[in-house]
Amino acid sequence: AQSVDQPDAHVTLYEGASLELRCSYSYSAAPYLFWYVQYPGQSLQFLLKYITGDAVVKGTKGFEAEFRKSNSSFNLKKSPAHWSDSAKYFCALEGQGTGSKLSFGKGAKLTVSP
């Protein structure tokens, strides 16, 4: 079985601050991990992925994520945050040999105030 947990349903910060959205996963083998973003009224857009190799992966829109096997986490980071980053962010896991079927976390709604 595989699962993804995003413990912070709502995150609020001011523009210019550093943002970090937490994601933890449960999977018996090496996971493929993704972050997607959903802007209000829009569909999900790919931000970045971790397959193997470097623990820190960089994605679009200035985001990066750090994979930590030791505590099964894949946290999303950006500094500084901008008001346009306000959106809902989803962490997702793809199990090996499952094609591109994703298991999603519940998402984190990020609000960045000007």
Add this chain to the structure above:
Amino acid sequence: EAAVTQSPRSKVAVTGGKVTLSCHQTNNHDYMYWYRQDTGHGLRLIHYSYVADSTEKGDIPDGYKASRPSQENFSLILELASLSQTAVYFCASSDAAANTEVFFGKGTRLTVV
């Protein structure tokens, strides 16, 4: 640019009625998916397909059927719509390879009354 188009974008259906949600992709992708999103939840996989004329059950297939008549088209069918199926439905596609980006449609907001 990769494109996944869903229709309709919103629909109100009557309990017990039949609902068909359609999805068309121009990405030339082999894999297509149907997810549902409920308030306070992430997306959950309903059905998916690796190839035309074949569909597979996802994590929550009960109450849903799927049809993949061609590589480009993938439909989700609710034979007897129920109140619990009120949700936003997303269609998506991806390349045949694993660990690849998935492209999502804009979603269909279904309300069952």
